């Protein structure tokens with residue numbers, strides 16, 4: 211039997227991390243690992259996951275990652291999440 215080594219990959223996480231990287235180049239947000247993981251988790255819980263089997267066409271995976279509508283949606287959620295996460299992790303002192 212072949213196919214036992216095919217695994218499911220959630221490509222929404224890769225998309226969100228990529229958009230977050232771009233966002234950080236334009237905006238000053240906290241870059242500590244705690245904030246990064248909190249932001250990614252919060253955004254992933256709001257976006258529908260997109261699964262590919264590991265042997266799916268690379269072109270299909272890339273087309274998903276570069277989908278402008280999804281990237282824009284992720285960017286909006288990242289902006290909201292970044293504000294909430296930074297407020298929670300680093301409460302303003304005075």
Ligand SMILES: [Zn+2]
Nearest residue numbers: 240242245299
């Ligand atoms: Zn932080």
